[in-house]
Structures are given as structure tokens and as C-alpha cells.
Amino acid sequence: MEIWRLPISASQRGKLISAGYTTLSSLSSISSSDLARESKVSESEALDILKFASHSHSGGSEMSSGNCSIFEGAQNAWDMLHEEESLVHITTSSADLDNILGGGIHCKEVTEIGGVPGIGKTQLGIQIAVNVQIPHGFGGLGGKAIYIDTEGSFMVERALQIAEACIGDMSEYNRFIRKDFQACEIRMQPKDILGNIFYFRICSYTEQIALINYLDKFISEHKDVKVVVVDSVTFHFRQDFDDMALRTRVLSGMALKLMKLAKKFSLAVVLLNQVTTKHTEGSFQLALALGDSWSHTCTNRIVLYWNGNERYAYIDKSPSLRSASAAYSVTPRGIRNSSSSCKRIRMM
Amino acid sequence: MANKMISEIPLPKSIANVFAARNISTAKDALSLTEFELMELLDVGLTEVRSALSQISEIVAPPYQTALSLMEQRFQNEHLGGHFPTGLKGLDAALCGGIPFGVLTELVGPAGIGKTQFCLKLSLLASLPTNYGGLDGRVIYIDVESKFSSRRLLEIGLRSFPEIFQMKEMAQEMAGRIFVLRPSSLSEFTQSLQQIKVSLLQNQVKMLVIDSMAALVSGEHEQGVRRQQTLSWHISFIKSLAEFSRIPVVVTNQVRSQSHDEASQYSFQEYLSCAAQSRDGIVETPTRYDSHLVAALGIHWAHAVTTRLVLEAKSGQRFIKVAKSPISPPLAFPFHITSSGISLLSDEGMELMGPEINSIHCQGHNEIINFRMESLV
Numbered sequence: 001m002e003i004w005r006l007p008i009s010a011s012q013r014g015k016l017i018s019a020g021y022t023t024l025s026s027l028s029s030i031s032s033s034d035l036a037r038e039s040k041v042s043e044s045e046a047l048d049i050l051k052f053a054s055h056s057h058s059g060g061s062e063m064s065s066g067n068c069s070i071f072e073g074a075q076n077a078w079d080m081l082h083e084e085e086s087l088v089h090i091t092t093s094s095a096d097l098d099n100i101l102g103g104g105i106h107c108k109e110v111t112e113i114g115g116v117p118g119i120g121k122t123q124l125g126i127q128i129a130v131n132v133q134i135p136h137g138f139g140g141l142g143g144k145a146i147y148i149d150t151e152g153s154f155m156v157e158r159a160l161q162i163a164e165a166c167i168g169d170m171s172e173y174n175r176f177i178r179k180d181f182q183a184c185e186i187r188m189q190p191k192d193i194l195g196n197i198f199y200f201r202i203c204s205y206t207e208q209i210a211l212i213n214y215l216d217k218f219i220s221e222h223k224d225v226k227v228v229v230v231d232s233v234t235f236h237f238r239q240d241f242d243d244m245a246l247r248t249r250v251l252s253g254m255a256l257k258l259m260k261l262a263k264k265f266s267l268a269v270v271l272l273n274q275v276t277t278k279h280t281e282g283s284f285q286l287a288l289a290l291g292d293s294w295s296h297t298c299t300n301r302i303v304l305y306w307n308g309n310e311r312y313a314y315i316d317k318s319p320s321l322r323s324a325s326a327a328y329s330v331t332p333r334g335i336r337n338s339s340s341s342c343k344r345i346r347m348m
Numbered sequence: 349m350a351n352k353m354i355s356e357i358p359l360p361k362s363i364a365n366v367f368a369a370r371n372i373s374t375a376k377d378a379l380s381l382t383e384f385e386l387m388e389l390l391d392v393g394l395t396e397v398r399s400a401l402s403q404i405s406e407i408v409a410p411p412y413q414t415a416l417s418l419m420e421q422r423f424q425n426e427h428l429g430g431h432f433p434t435g436l437k438g439l440d441a442a443l444c445g446g447i448p449f450g451v452l453t454e455l456v457g458p459a460g461i462g463k464t465q466f467c468l469k470l471s472l473l474a475s476l477p478t479n480y481g482g483l484d485g486r487v488i489y490i491d492v493e494s495k496f497s498s499r500r501l502l503e504i505g506l507r508s509f510p511e512i513f514q515m516k517e518m519a520q521e522m523a524g525r526i527f528v529l530r531p532s533s534l535s536e537f538t539q540s541l542q543q544i545k546v547s548l549l550q551n552q553v554k555m556l557v558i559d560s561m562a563a564l565v566s567g568e569h570e571q572g573v574r575r576q577q578t579l580s581w582h583i584s585f586i587k588s589l590a591e592f593s594r595i596p597v598v599v600t601n602q603v604r605s606q607s608h609d610e611a612s613q614y615s616f617q618e619y620l621s622c623a624a625q626s627r628d629g630i631v632e633t634p635t636r637y638d639s640h641l642v643a644a645l646g647i648h649w650a651h652a653v654t655t656r657l658v659l660e661a662k663s664g665q666r667f668i669k670v671a672k673s674p675i676s677p678p679l680a681f682p683f684h685i686t687s688s689g690i691s692l693l694s695d696e697g698m699e700l701m702g703p704e705i706n707s708i709h710c711q712g713h714n715e716i717i718n719f720r721m722e723s724l725v
Contacts, residue, residue, distance in 0.1 A: 117650040118672035118706065147415070152451045152591050153654055155674040156419040157429070157444045194416035201410060203588055206376040213379075213405030218412075238648065239580035246380060253382045274651045286614045303614055309702025314616060325620065332677060 006052045015039045016049070027053040088141050090132050090227060090268055092124065093166070094337045096326040097313055106300070107141075107226065107268045110259050112233075114273035114288035115304030120311060120330045121272045122153045124304070125229045127335045128270055129197050130162050132227040135188070138170055143226025143267070144196040146215070150208060150235045154199065163193035165333030198225070205236035209250065212257050219265050228261065232272040234289045248293045255297035271298065310338055351376060357407050363400045366390045375408045432555070432596045433481050435473060435508075436683070438695030439668065442676040443655070447596045452587060452652060456601040456643040457659030458710040461666060462685050463600040464495045466659070467557050469689035470598060472505050474555040475525040480509060485554025487526045488544060490537070492563040496528050507688035534564050541585055548593050555596050556589070562602035562644040579645065583652045599653070603641045603708050641708040662709045670697075671705045678705035 003013055003022055019039035021027055027035070027050060036046035054072055089104030098104045105111055105128060115121050129147050134140025147154060167188055198218075202208045219225050233254075241247040262269045278287040288295065288303065295301065301317035307327075314325040327338035352375045354367045370389055372378050378401070381389070386397045413421075423429045431445030440446045447453050447470075455463045471489055476482025489496060502523060505513040513519045531537040544556070565579055590597040643650065643658075650656070656672035668690075669680040679697030683690055 116647070117653075118656070122674055146412075151652070151654070152587065153674055154415075155444075155448070156415055156422065158675045159415050160419065161675075191416055194419060195414045197415035198412045199415050199418055200412050201591070203410075203591065204376075206379050207408060207410055209379040210375065210405035210408035211410065213401055214409040217402065217406065232651075235651075236584075239584050249382050249385075250380060275647060277647065280615065286612070303616070305614060305617065306703045307617075309704070314614075314620075316616060323616075330677075 006049065008049055008052065012041055012045060012049065015041055024053050087266070088139070090128055090141060091134070091139075092328075093127055093131060093169075093335050094326075094328040096337050097328045097335070100313070100315055100321065100324040100326045101302075102321050105227070105268045105270060107266050108262050109299040110255065110262055110269040110271065110297075111300040111302065112271045112273055112288070112298035113302045113304065114275060116275050116286070116306070119304040119306065120328075120335065121304060122231055123158075123330050124335055125231045125270060125272055126154070126159050126162055128227060128268075129229050130159065130166050130193055130334070132268075133188075133193055133196050134166070134170070138173065141226045142224075144198065144222065144224050146198045146200070146218075146225055146228045148200045148202060148208075148211060148228065148230045150202045150230070150232055152201070153231060156194070159194060159197065160190055161332060162334040163190040166193065168333075198222070202236065205241075205250075208233075208236055209254060212254055212261075215261055216257075216264075219261065219267070223265070225265070225267060227268045227270060228258070229270045230272065232274055234274045237290060238274070244291075248291065251290060251294050252297055255294070259297075259299070352408055354378060354404070357404055359400055359403055363390070363392065363396055366392060367400075375404050378404055379408070426594065427478065427483060430594070432470075432474065432483060434470060435481065436668075436681070436690065436692045436695075438679075438681050438692050438697055439657075439670070441695070442670055442679050442697060443673065444675045447598065448655065449596050450591050450594045451597070451654035452590060453596065453598050453655040453657065454601055454643075454653040455598065455657050455659060456603065457708065458603050458641060458661070461659045461661060462683070462690055463659060464559055465500075465685050466690050467559050467598060467600060468496070468501050469504055469508075471526050471555065471557055472501060472508075472522070472689075474596075475522045476509065476512070480512070483554035485525070485552045487555045487557065488553055489526055489528045490540065490556070490558045491528050491530050492537070492558070492560055494530060495559060498523065501526070503687060504689045507686075531564075537564055538582065541582065541589070545585075545589050548589070548595075553593075553595065555598070556586075558586070558597070558599045560600040560602055561649075562600075565645070566602075580648065583649060587652060601649070602644045603710075604644045605640050606642045641710060643708065658706065658708055660707075660709045662711050664711070668692075669700065669705055680705070 003016055003024070006013070006024075008016075016022075016039050021035075021039065030050075032043060032046040032050055035041070035050065036043045039046075041049070051070075087107050089098070089102070089106055091098050091104040092101070113121055113124060125147070129145035132141050132143045132145050135142045167190060170188075200211055202211060215228065237247055237251060258269045258271070261267065274289045275286050276289040277284045279285075280287075286305075288301070295317075298317070299319065300315070300321070303314045303316045305312055305314065307325075310327045311329060312325045312327050315321050315323050329336055329338045354364065354373055354375065354377075357364075357375070359367070367373075367378065367390070372389075378386070383394065383397050383401065386401070387394060390397070419429075426449060428445045430449040431440075431443065431447065432449065433440045433446035455466055457463055467489070471487045473481060474483045474485065474487045477484045502513065502519060505519065505522065512522065529540050531540055544553070547553075561579070564582075586597060586599075643656075650672075653672070654674065655670070658667075658669040658671045660667055660669065665682050666684060667680045668683050670676045670678060678700045680700055681695070681697045682693040684693060
């Protein structure tokens with residue numbers, strides 16, 4: 001009888017047993033007021049009993065800081081702050097863009113990036129898939145990437161170009177800054193970078209759902225995957241569905257699984273989205289596809305757009321970053337800072 | 349893979365029976381429902397639903413490949429690593445070898461600019477043997493507007509590759525590889541597409557040309573958004589056809605005038621410009637392309653094509669611009685049409701900034717048409 005193990009008085013124990021609570025599990029899902037009423041103890045006593053019961057039930061193994069948590073499975077904000085600060089971000093290779101992103105693409109979060117055709121979504125996706133592999137010595141994650149291609153826009157030659165440029169940049173950095181540190185020599189070759197990108201080609205929304213379900217097992221077997229890029233998440237959901245309500249449910253289910261993946265394996269999820277026209281306030285405007293309910297599901301949302309002759313990125317939604325836009329450019333070496341002299345970061 | 353039968357997937361007998369009893373026979377049916385819906389429908393617990401779904405997902409999910417093995421595979425098995433050279437040196441260099449296999453390449457431009465001429469040249473090139481830069485295979489040319497001229501095709505062949513086309517049997521052989529379909533309605537087109545998919549590989553079809561995509565819907569009496577939705581099945585089908593057969597697919601598109609209530613901005617762009625205006629006193633003009641022509645078929649189509657080549661005329665000179673490409677910077681090449689087809693006037697492309705690459709001009713065009721007619725006679 002597990003009740004004996006609880007550090008409560010004999011009379012309290014006797015009252016619990018006569019009310020029928022003999023095991024710890026029976027105490028796990030009851031509220032303190034119900035317990036007080038049924039076993040005829042006072043509210044505060046009932047609270048104490050439940051605290052002891054939950055503490056010995058979980059064994060206190062989940063708490064990272066050592067002190068027992070009041071709510072099982074929850075983490076307090078202070079501990080979370082330490083965790084968040086220690087997470088490395090994935091750089092986009094454009095310092096301005098990294099700036100407004102707070103360092104880069106965040107791990108443990110789902111970031112949605114959308115824009116008109118030709119603005120550079122796939123380019124950014126490929127750049128992120130390459131940059132996640134930057135070794136720890138250069139401030140990167142040293143991880144692998146999963147690239148889920150739903151439209152066939154992934155070009156290996158472009159990925160090779162970007163990989164070569166990335167290694168070129170790392171060598172430059174080595175030469176200028178780390179002159180004395182021979183240890184961090186670059187042994188990576190562009191082909192190695194390509195070898196660390198796991199490429200999946202999806203041809204229907206069924207395959208997309210199946211793959212996202214399967215990713216849990218896949219990433220458990222390939223623990224160094226640190227980013228999942230889906231290019232684009234929209235394509236197969238724009239045409240095959242007649243039942244819009246079903247589409248919304250399926251999409252939210254998918255978003256939830258991706259969020260869980262991000263949190264469980266501490267990786268970043270980047271979803272590329274397309275653009276559609278929306279009729280609001282009497283005029284047609286551009287908006288990201290998949291509807292209003294989808295726009296709630298992602299943690300962060302970045303919109304890429306044209307402003308004059310420049311490409312800009314705008315933080316449309318983020319829990320921790322302020323709305324700002326920054327210019328970037330697509331060069332033969334990949335995504336880089338915009339070369340225009342009159343660029344400015346505009347804060348809202 | 350999506351239509352895999354549940355019965356073929358090794359699930360525990362009990363749950364397989366329940367799936368069958370509830371009429372969920374394909375993987376698609378099972379995966380389209382949320383976990384909760386499946387629990388209610390099948391009356392089983394969450395853990396069983398989850399394990400069944402994970403088994404189904406594992407089987408239906410496509411296999412992976414590293415980008416490296418993808419590249420090696422393409423370079424080993426495919427012609428020039430998966431590119432079809434157009435014969436226009438500057439363009440081929442920009443596109444890393446030529447028109448990519450397995451994806452849609454769009455040619456868009458105003459009437460009479462040379463889209464069909466380009467398609468004729470490409471069809472001819474594709475039929476040639478590989479030592480002449482061709483794909484040595486058959487070409488399917490879907491000619492919606494009845495613009496295909498076999499006389500012009502043979503003229504191009506004669507002028508560009510006289511050593512082959514001067515011999516009647518060889519000319520016959522090459523021209524015999526190009527199959528022209530003339531669907532008179534959208535439904536006929538749909539049927540033709542389905543037939544093509546079935547017989548593509550065994551008939552050694554190496555390229556598909558659709559001239560033009562926009563003409564298919566202009567006949568149907570629907571406007572705007574409905575018109576785009578009409579084509580959405582076809583877009584998806586053609587893409588998957590290109591994908592699994594790994595052939596280049598070239599599609600032409602028309603232009604239309606931009607209507608005034610055309611969506612050109614996001615909602616936050618107004619905020620940003622107002623904020624800048626009130627703070628700095630700078631007035632930012634909304635991003636509007638100065639030409640009044642845009643590609644037809646809408647934004648959904650624009651997302652679906654991988655490479656967009658814009659053909660336009662500016663101040664009497666024709667340009668072919670790489671407006672959207674995963675690999676090429678935004679370059680414009682001047683070109684002209686001769687008796688041997690399209691040829692570039694310069695292999696060095698001009699790099700264009702900003703959304704200018706997407707705009708479609710039609711200036712000084714009429715003179716060129718007359719000029720061309722005269723030169724062909």
C-alpha cells in the first residue's frame with residue numbers, strides 16, 4: 001500500500017484509506033477540494049497530501065534545477081531563459097536579416113517564410129540547409145538538414161554553389177581572424193555539405209502528411225538533424241481539397257506535429273509558403289496562402305517582398321522579436337546583405 | 349504511394365479489420381483524418397491509432413536521398429546532368445546547361461514576340477541525336493492555337509543543321525519524331541494528358557511542349573479566380589508528369605493588361621510607407637511595374653513554374669529575360685528571329701535590378717513583325 005510511504009500523519013492516512021484512496025495513482029487526478037470533501041480533511045491538508053503524492057509519484061526526476069515543480073511537466077520561466085540563451089541560431093548569411101531575426105532562425109520554433117514567386121524563398125531555404133552545417137568553431141550548429149521538396153524547385157547545382165561559397169566564407173574568416181588557431185582548419189568540402197542534406201521529394205499531400213508523421217522516427221535515428229525545411233508547405237494543399245474544413249484540420253494537425261518535432265529534438269522548422277490575393281477592406285491585397293487559421297499555427301512569420309528594386313524581409317509575427325524589415329539580396333554565392341547604400345532597418 | 353491500399357500495409361489484424369469495416373481503404377483516406385477523428389470513427393484508443401498511423405506513414409513516406417547522391421545520380425544518368433541545351437549560349441550558361449529536366453519552364457510574352465518560334469526550335473533540337481546536342485527522342489507538341497507550322501520547322505532545320513536536313517530520309521526521321529496534338533477543348537486536353545502520362549516512357553518521349561497554356565482557358569467562360577482554379581488540377585498533373593519522367597516541359601503563356609485593383613502589396617506595406625512618410629517625410633511610391641502587361645494565368649501558376657523566361661520588346665529590340673530561376677541571376681539577352689530560328693545578339697546578359705525583370709514590355713513591336721514577315725519570304 002503506497003499510502004504508507006507518504007509523509008503524512010496517521011490520522012490523515014486513516015481518513016484517506018477509509019475514503020477509498022489506497023494507491024498513489026488514485027490521488028493523481030483529483031483536485032484538492034474533492035479530496036478534502038471526500039476524506040474529511042481540511043483544504044490545506046488536502047493540498048499538502050497531493051503535493052507529497054505528486055512528488056513521490058514522479059520521483060522528481062524531470063526537474064532540471066533540482067527543486068520540485070508544482071505542476072508536473074512544467075518548467076519555470078527562469079530555467080527556460082537559460083535554455084533559450086544557450087540555443088544557437090541558424091544564420092541566414094545576411095547580417096541585416098540575422099539582426100532583425102535576433103541572431104538567425106531560432107531552434108525549437110516553427111518559422112514560416114512566404115513571398116511572391118521569384119523573391120528568393122527556395123534560395124533562403126537552401127542557404128539555411130547549408131548554414132546549419134557550419135561547425136561549432138565558427139558559431140554554427142554543426143548539424144544536418146532535412147529538405148522536403150514539394151514542388152521540385154530544389155536545384156542541386158545551386159546547393160553546390162551555395163555550399164562552395166559558404167566554405168569560402170569560412171576560409172576567409174579563418175584567415176583574417178583566427179590566424180593563430182590552426183585547430184579549426186576547414187576540412188569540409190562542398191560535397192560533404194551536400195551529403196548532409198537529406199532530400200525528400202513529395203508528390204501529394206498524403207505523402208506530405210505521411211512524411212511528417214515519419215520524421216519523428218527518422219530524426220530519432222539521425223540525431224544530428226537540426227533543421228527541417230519544407231518547400232513549400234502550400235503546394236499540395238492548394239488544389240486537392242474540396243473540403244476546406246478538412247484542409248484546415250489536416251493543416252493544424254501537421255503544424256502541431258512539426259512544433260512537437262521542433263521542441264522534442266531542439267531543431268528549427270522552416271516552412272516556405274506561397275502568396276495569394278485576399279479581398280480585405282475593399283481592395284485586393286497580397287497575403288500568405290493557406291488561410292487565416294493557418295496563420296495562427298506558426299510561431300514566427302516572415303514575409304519576403306519587393307520594395308522598389310530591393311528584396312526585403314518583414315517580421316510579420318513573432319513572440320519575441322519586434323516587427324522590423326531589412327533588405328537582403330540573392331547573389332551567386334547565396335543570400336547576402338543588400339549592397340545598396342541607402343538601406344535601412346525600419347522598426348515599427 | 350498515396351493510393352496504397354491499407355490491406356497491403358502490415359498492420360495488426362484487429363485494426364486492419366476496423367479500417368476495412370469503416371471503408372477506409374487507402375492510405376490517403378486514413379491520413380486525411382486527424383487522430384481524434386480516427387479514434388471516433390474506429391472506436392479505438394489513441395495509442396492504437398497512433399501506432400497504426402505511424403506504420404502507414406512509414407510505408408507511404410517517400411524514401412530519402414542525400415543531395416550529394418541526387419547530384420551524382422543526375423550527372424551519371426541524365427544528359428548533361430539534367431539540362432537540355434537550347435543552343436543559345438548565353439542562356440544556357442545562365443541556366444547551368446539549359447532547360448532543366450523534371451520541372452516546368454514557362455515562356456511568356458506578348459503576341460508575335462517569338463514564343464512559338466522558340467518552341468519549334470526546341471522541338472527540333474530535342475529530336476536530334478545527342479552528338480548534335482539533342483535528346484534523341486520523341487517530342488509531344490500540344491498545339492492549342494494551331495500555330496505549329498511544319499514548313500517553318502523544316503526551314504529552321506535546313507538552315508541550322510543542313511548536314512542532316514538536306515537528306516530527305518533524315519529530315520523525315522527527325523520531323524517524324526515530333527507529334528502534334530490539337531485539343532479543341534479543355535476536356536480534350538485533359539484526356540490527352542492522361543494518355544500521355546501512360547505512354548510517355550515506353551514511347552521514349554523526351555520533351556513536352558504546350559503552346560499555349562493560357563489559350564486553353566480563354567475558351568472557357570469563367571473569369572478571374574475561377575479560371576485559375578480550373579487549371580489547378582492540370583498544373584499539378586503536368587508537374588507530376590514532368591517529375592516522374594524527368595523530361596523538360598516547356599509551356600507558353602500569354603499576357604494580359606494589369607487591372608487597376610490588382611493586388612500588389614501586403615497589408616503591412618501600407619503601414620511601413622505611412623510610418624516612413626510621417627517620420628522622414630519620404631514618400632514611397634507603391635511597387636507597381638511601369639508596364640501595363642502582366643503574365644496571364646495568375647499567381648498560383650507563377651508559383652508552379654520553376655523557370656520563367658520573359659520575352660519582350662523594348663524600344664524596338666527584343667529581349668529574352670530570365671525572370672524566375674533557382675539558379676540564374678536576373679539576366680536579359682537581346683535576341684532576334686532569323687530563318688534559322690531564334691538567336692541571341694549577345695551572349696553577355698544584362699543584369700536587371702529588382703522587379704524590373706518581371707515586367708513585360710511591348711514597345712516598338714509592330715515594326716518588328718513587319719520586318720520579320722519580309723525576311724521570311
